[in-house]
Amino acid sequence: MLRYILKRLLIMCITLWIIVTLTFVLMISIPGSPFNSDQSSNETVQANLEKFYNLDEPYYIQYFQYIKSVILFDFGPSIKQPNQTVNDLLGRGFPISFELGLITIIVAVISGIILGVIAALRHNGFVDYLAMGVAVFGISIPNFILATLLIQQLAVNAEWFPVATWSSPKHMVLPVLALATGPMAIIARLTRSTMLEVLTQDYIKMARAKGLSPWKIIFKHALRNALMPVVTIMGTLLAGILTGTFVIEQIFAIPGMGKYFVESINHRDYPVIMGTTVFYSVFLIMMLFLVDIAYGILDPRIKVHQKEGE
Amino acid sequence: MKYTSKDSIMPSSTNIPDDWFEWEQSDKAQAEKVARPSLSYWNDAWKRLRKNKLAMTGLVFLIILIFLAIFGPILSPYEVNKSDLPNQYQEPSASHWFGTDSHGRDVFTRTWFGARISLFVGLMAALIDVSIGIIYGGIAGYKGGRTDNVMMRIIEILYGLPYLLVVILLLVVLGPSLTTIIVALTVTGWVGMARIVRGQVLQIKNYEFVLASRSFGTKTSRIIRRNLLPNSMGPIIVQMTLTVPSAIFAEAFLSFLGLGIQSPYASWGTMANDSLGAILSGNWWTLFFPAFFISFTMFAFNVLGDGLQDALDPKLRK
Amino acid sequence: MTNILEVEDLHVTFSTYGGTVKAVRGVTFSLKQGETLAIVGESGCGKSVTSNAIMRLIPNPPGKIDKGSIRFKGKDLMHETEKKMRSIRGVDISMIFQDPMTALNPTLTIGSQLMEGLREHHKVSPDKAKRKAIEMMELVGISNPAERLKQYPHQFSGGMRQRIVIAMALICEPELLIADEPTTALDVTIQAQILELFEKIQKVTGVSIILITHDLGVVANIADRIAVMYAGKIIEMGEKRDIFYRPQHPYTKGLLKSVPRLDLDGEKLTPIDGTPPDLFSPPKGCSFYARCPFAMKVCNKVYPVQTNITDSHHVACWLQDERAKQLQATLPIK
Numbered sequence: 001m002l003r004y005i006l007k008r009l010l011i012m013c014i015t016l017w018i019i020v021t022l023t024f025v026l027m028i029s030i031p032g033s034p035f036n037s038d039q040s041s042n043e044t045v046q047a048n049l050e051k052f053y054n055l056d057e058p059y060y061i062q063y064f065q066y067i068k069s070v071i072l073f074d075f076g077p078s079i080k081q082p083n084q085t086v087n088d089l090l091g092r093g094f095p096i097s098f099e100l101g102l103i104t105i106i107v108a109v110i111s112g113i114i115l116g117v118i119a120a121l122r123h124n125g126f127v128d129y130l131a132m133g134v135a136v137f138g139i140s141i142p143n144f145i146l147a148t149l150l151i152q153q154l155a156v157n158a159e160w161f162p163v164a165t166w167s168s169p170k171h172m173v174l175p176v177l178a179l180a181t182g183p184m185a186i187i188a189r190l191t192r193s194t195m196l197e198v199l200t201q202d203y204i205k206m207a208r209a210k211g212l213s214p215w216k217i218i219f220k221h222a223l224r225n226a227l228m229p230v231v232t233i234m235g236t237l238l239a240g241i242l243t244g245t246f247v248i249e250q251i252f253a254i255p256g257m258g259k260y261f262v263e264s265i266n267h268r269d270y271p272v273i274m275g276t277t278v279f280y281s282v283f284l285i286m287m288l289f290l291v292d293i294a295y296g297i298l299d300p301r302i303k304v305h306q307k308e309g310e
Numbered sequence: 311m312k313y314t315s316k317d318s319i320m321p322s323s324t325n326i327p328d329d330w331f332e333w334e335q336s337d338k339a340q341a342e343k344v345a346r347p348s349l350s351y352w353n354d355a356w357k358r359l360r361k362n363k364l365a366m367t368g369l370v371f372l373i374i375l376i377f378l379a380i381f382g383p384i385l386s387p388y389e390v391n392k393s394d395l396p397n398q399y400q401e402p403s404a405s406h407w408f409g410t411d412s413h414g415r416d417v418f419t420r421t422w423f424g425a426r427i428s429l430f431v432g433l434m435a436a437l438i439d440v441s442i443g444i445i446y447g448g449i450a451g452y453k454g455g456r457t458d459n460v461m462m463r464i465i466e467i468l469y470g471l472p473y474l475l476v477v478i479l480l481l482v483v484l485g486p487s488l489t490t491i492i493v494a495l496t497v498t499g500w501v502g503m504a505r506i507v508r509g510q511v512l513q514i515k516n517y518e519f520v521l522a523s524r525s526f527g528t529k530t531s532r533i534i535r536r537n538l539l540p541n542s543m544g545p546i547i548v549q550m551t552l553t554v555p556s557a558i559f560a561e562a563f564l565s566f567l568g569l570g571i572q573s574p575y576a577s578w579g580t581m582a583n584d585s586l587g588a589i590l591s592g593n594w595w596t597l598f599f600p601a602f603f604i605s606f607t608m609f610a611f612n613v614l615g616d617g618l619q620d621a622l623d624p625k626l627r628k
Numbered sequence: 629m630t631n632i633l634e635v636e637d638l639h640v641t642f643s644t645y646g647g648t649v650k651a652v653r654g655v656t657f658s659l660k661q662g663e664t665l666a667i668v669g670e671s672g673c674g675k676s677v678t679s680n681a682i683m684r685l686i687p688n689p690p691g692k693i694d695k696g697s698i699r700f701k702g703k704d705l706m707h708e709t710e711k712k713m714r715s716i717r718g719v720d721i722s723m724i725f726q727d728p729m730t731a732l733n734p735t736l737t738i739g740s741q742l743m744e745g746l747r748e749h750h751k752v753s754p755d756k757a758k759r760k761a762i763e764m765m766e767l768v769g770i771s772n773p774a775e776r777l778k779q780y781p782h783q784f785s786g787g788m789r790q791r792i793v794i795a796m797a798l799i800c801e802p803e804l805l806i807a808d809e810p811t812t813a814l815d816v817t818i819q820a821q822i823l824e825l826f827e828k829i830q831k832v833t834g835v836s837i838i839l840i841t842h843d844l845g846v847v848a849n850i851a852d853r854i855a856v857m858y859a860g861k862i863i864e865m866g867e868k869r870d871i872f873y874r875p876q877h878p879y880t881k882g883l884l885k886s887v888p889r890l891d892l893d894g895e896k897l898t899p900i901d902g903t904p905p906d907l908f909s910p911p912k913g914c915s916f917y918a919r920c921p922f923a924m925k926v927c928n929k930v931y932p933v934q935t936n937i938t939d940s941h942h943v944a945c946w947l948q949d950e951r952a953k954q955l956q957a958t959l960p961i962k
Contacts, residue, residue: 011463015470022476026483140609142559144566145601148586152594202730208685209725210745210796211717220744221733228735243474247566251586265482266568273482277475284472300780301734330926331951361645 004296012289019281023274024066028059052076052271075275080267086275093257094279096166097245100256103176104241108183113230115184116191117223123196131188138185144247147178151251164253175252179244183237187230195226224298231295235288242280355544358621365617368610375607379429382422389419402595409595411581412588420576421599427577428558428604431492432611435557436550438496443503444539444546450504451511452534462508468501477560481569488571491564495557506549510542517541544622551615555608562604578604632804632836633659633682638696640677640686647908651677653860654696659804664830664837666847668883669857672904675840678857679806682838683723684713700804718745722797726809728789732781738792739777746799764795767832768825787818791825798829806838811846823849844887848872853940856880859904859915866941876935876943879916914946922947 057065069076075086119131154174155163161174198204199222207217245258253259257276264272359365393413400410408417450461480494514520520537528536562579564570571577576584578600585596640652652674659665667675680686681693684705698705700721705713717723725731733741742764743757752760758777765773768791781789790810797805807826811819827850830837841847847854847868855865856879864877875881882900902919905911914920914927926946935948946952 011466012470014467018467019471019476023479026479029483136609136612139612140555141605142562142582142601142608144563144586145582145597145605148597148601202725202727203733205685206723206725206731206793206796207733207744209683209717209723210748211714211719212744212748213714216744216748220736224735225733239472239474242472243563247563250566262567265478268482270482273479277479280475281472284475285470288470299735301782326926326930328951330924330929331946331949332925 005293008289008292012285015285016282019285020067020070020278021063023277024063027270027274028062070278075278076271078264078269078272080264080269080272086272089260089272090257090275090279093255093260096254097242097249097256097258100166100172100175100179100245100249100254101238101241103172104179104244105183105238107176108180108187108237108241109230111180112184112187113191113227115188117195117218117226119188119192120195120199120226121218128192132192135185135188135192138181139189141181143178143182143244144251146181147175147248147251150174150178164251166252166254166256175248175254178251179241179248182244183241186233186237190230190233191226194229195222198222198226201225228295228299231291231298234291235284238287238291239284242284355618355621359617362617362620364613365621368612368614368617371606371610372614375425375603375610376429378422379425382425383419386416386419386422388416408599409593411585411596417581417596417599420581421578421603424576424578424581424600425603427488427571427575428561428579428607429554431488431495431561431571431577432554432558434492435495435499436553438492439500439503439553440546440550442496442500443507446500447504447507447509448511448534448538451508452515452530452538454512454515458508465501465504468498469505471498473498474560474563477564478567478569481564486564486569486572488575491561491569491571495560499553499557503546503549503553506545507542510545511538514538514541544618548615548619548622551611551618555611558604558607630661631658632661632701633838634697634699635678635682636697636699638678638681638698639694640674640681641692641694642690643692644690649907650910651691651860651907652681653910655857655860655862657855657862657865659836659838661803662830662834662836663852664826664839664850666839666841666851666854667857667862668841668844668847668854670842670904672907673857674860675857676808679723679808679838679840682806683717683721684708684710685717685723715749718797718802719749719800720802721804721806722800722802724790724793724797724805724807724810727813728786728793729813731793732789734781737778737780738784742777742792742796742799745796749800760799761795764799765792767798767829768792768795770795786814787821790814790818790822794822794825794829798833798835801833802835804836804838806840808840809842810839812841812843819846826850844883856883859910860907861915861944863916863945864943866937866943870938870941874937874941876937876941876948877916877945878920878922878947880943882919914944924952 052069073087075090078084078086078089081089115131115135119128122128151163151174154160162171165171166175204217204221207221212220245256246262247258248254249256249258250262260272261276263269264276359369393415397410398412402409402417408421411417411420446461446465450458450465476498477494480497481490484490484494514537520533523533523537558578561570561577562582565577565579565583570579570583573580581600582597582604585593585600588594588596635658636656638652638655639650642649642651655674655678657665657667667678669675677686677691682698682700682705684693686693693706696706700716705716708716732738739758739761742761743754746752746757746760747754761777762773765776770776770788770791776784781792784792790813794810810826811822814822823846826837826839829835837850839847839851851868853865853867854871855862856871856877857863858879864871864875864880866874871880872884875884879900882898885898886900900919905915905918911917911928912931913929914923914932917923917927920927924946926949932944932946932948934942934944936942937948
């Protein structure tokens with residue numbers, strides 16, 4: 001297990017290094033200086049930037065300085081928002097985005113698993129078709145279109161929910177719904193198909209031959225094995241939800257990191273783009289790592305496989 | 311227990327004419343005859359796909375869509391990018407089937423031009439992914455050993471890169487255009503395909519018929535062409551059908567960030583994003599048509615992919 | 629001795645896309661207390677379906693027990709509720725599956741899988757369950773049982789896993805054990821050990837065994853009686869000696885000729901030509917007709933009448949008919 005963790009850690013570090021290097025290469029390859037083109041930045045900002053990025057030094061020094069600042073978690077000043085650093089923006093925006101993402105993932109996982117299990121148990125029945133219909137819908141409709149539809153139907157027309165912002169649980173319903181539908185659909189489909197496969201396994205037949213009750217068979221024997229693949233796609237789903245927040249926060253005017261990120265792209269606020277990208281990459285890669293570890297704990301075969309590999 | 315004779319169900323032997331008790335040369339040809347006609351893999355898969363109504367709906371929709379993407383603009387008297395401000399936000403009518411947008415442009419015409427671009431992005435991304443994936447995954451799987459090990463480590467590292475963040479980063483620098491979007495989508499997109507191809511090749515490589523053909527001294531290139539590729543095609547095709555909608559979605563997402571196809575060209579994504587606000591002012595059609603076609607295309611590719619997965623799965627062959 | 633199990637005229641069908649498969653078409657047999665009955669036949673002949681039907685474990689849909697009766701110790705199992713069946717499964721009748729690699733849940737410890745049946749049915753304390761589990765592990769010959777209870781299936785070899793599966797099946801002390809190809813997935817040396825284990829547990833616990841196999845070699849050692857199945861029907865049944873030394877049905881003879889034997893030196897192995905009939909539309913007459921070297925006109929038209937060679941030896945073949953016996957003189961050269 002330790003060896004497994006160390007191996008994953010090493011790969012994680014290389015991936016992070018690639019991201020950091022990539023952002024650096026992109027920064028220096030932007031035609032002209034990214035910080036002084038036609039942008040109407042004032043002189044203090046300009047001076048701050050040049051100081052932070054050591055723009056008068058050779059590239060390799062700039063590179064090492066950049067890596068150093070990334071390790072120290074310092075992403076420098078913003079161009080467009082004077083007197084604000086990227087860290088200020090992250091500190092303000094990320095907790096809100098994190099809250100949105102966390103609620104979304106909880107909703108998506110719970111409803112997706114329930115939907116998938118029910119569909120599998122009622123295989124080829126009405127409930128199965130209904131659940132899979134919902135799932136196909138969820139996968140097909142892009143979240144920004146769903147968000148717009150929800151606002152128009154449930155907020156503007158029906159006035160059940162507020163149109164925008166993030167101030168009370170009622171405000172959270174529509175953004176979470178818009179963001180969770182896609183991942184929920186993916187989880188539901190995956191749970192259903194693995195559940196169906198697991199239910200044909202010999203150990204399920206064996207459990208039935210032992211005379212166990214259906215509930216015990218489902219929860220003790222089937223679900224645990226059926227959820228393994230769901231755990232493996234959690235990393236991808238998290239990435240999807242995270243990029244989804246860019247769109248959803250923009251549409252619902254939620255003052256999270258995603259909104260700042262989209263604005264920084266529109267204004268070509270390079271330090272914010274780079275800083276957020278690096279920050280989110282670190283976050284996601286760490287999540288992937290945790291998912292891997294969780295998988296190793298859930299599936300006893302992994303541990304031993306690693307031991308045998310020694 | 312006595313094994314009771316069952317005269318009640320069985321015909322009594324005394325009723326049987328004596329001349330039936332003659333030797334009959336049993337027809338060996340009949341004995342050897344396989345119970346049901348055997349179908350080739352692809353015939354069989356097609357037969358099963360045809361039974362899947364949902365997948366066939368998707369397939370028919372896509373064929374119509376491709377047809378309209380090619381010929382739709384010809385059917386329309388309007389030019390795709392010509393503004394006609396006096397006629398902005400016309401409701402769908404006999405002259406403008408899908409209405410007009412904020413610049414008075416005909417939504418019907420723009421929808422088919424958008425289809426060309428969205429489908430082109432999706433198909434090109436899938437095609438490039440497959441090409442790189444087959445070469446990379448094929449080499450890794452076929453060579454095996456150290457080569458495979460190193461190549462898989464590289465994949466593991468790339469797999470950790472957050473796909474859309476990298477795409478955004480690339481487009482910020484390269485500037486959005488049709489080419490750069492496709493490039494950005496495929497820079498890390500091929501990794502998934504390579505993994506699948508490698509897995510398939512590793513598995514099939516060890517099948518007896520491949521070992522047999524090796525032991526006859528068949529050339530490597532021929533083994534790859536005749537054995538490995540045809541037998542790993544199933545999952546590759548499925549993965550391709552699922553890559554197209556995710557690329558179309560990614561392009562629409564990028565449009566939302568202002569990193570999509572730039573006007574005056576329009577993909578469905580840019581059309582939808584330009585109209586997100588319009589829906590609140592009641593001009594629903596400007597959003598509805600591009601949104602409908604994005605969603606339905608993703609739906610069609612997804613159900614087709616599912617159907618193909620079932621149809622091409624050799625385990626399900628009966 | 630009394631009959632512990634009586635199966636009469638059992639019919640099982642499966643509806644598939646291609647039509648209805650008549651997997652079991654009128655199977656009748658019985659099992660005495662403490663006896664081992666082997667059901668032998670090639671794959672697809674309906675022997676596993678028969679065993680699943682006894683446990684009422686035919687997945688429905690697509691499977692369905694069309695008619696017939698199954699009586700366990702006089703009780704009719706066909707019309708029991710699912711709940712009642714659950715209290716019979718594992719307690720009165722247990723089952724072992726072919727592949728020990730897949731019959732154990734990979735994510736649960738051996739101990740938890742061993743004990744769950746006991747705890748489900750007898751509501752015993754964890755402590756008592758554990759003691760019983762250790763006792764069973766010892767019975768099936770696993771050393772250091774207390775330690776090994778905490779391990780996962782992948783930490784055991786195939787033979788060891790099959791021993792665990794057997795322990796699992798026996799932990800509630802059932803009276804009938806159905807073993808579906810218990811040795812097929814194992815190495816030959818391990819096969820012998822597992823068969824010895826069956827003999828041992830039968831001696832210790834007195835359990836009756838139905839052994840399902842396609843391998844006559846396996847049967848030779850431990851079966852008391854043998855039923856030969858072909859295309860969903862039992863075509864010959866008798867004491868082990870009857871089947872091995874006085875087989876009557878051409879199919880049984882064919883099976884015996886295709887088993888390698890050490891005692892008959894120099895004898896050639898002869899395969900049975902052809903393939904079994906399509907069970908979507910089973911033939912009206914004898915299902916072996918198309919492959920039978922002694923086929924007569926009647927064989928294709930009417931299913932053969934049951935002939936009782938002795939009290940315990942029965943065969944369904946037209947060659948037993950008096951008129952056919954007159955033909956023996958003109959036997960075609962085979």
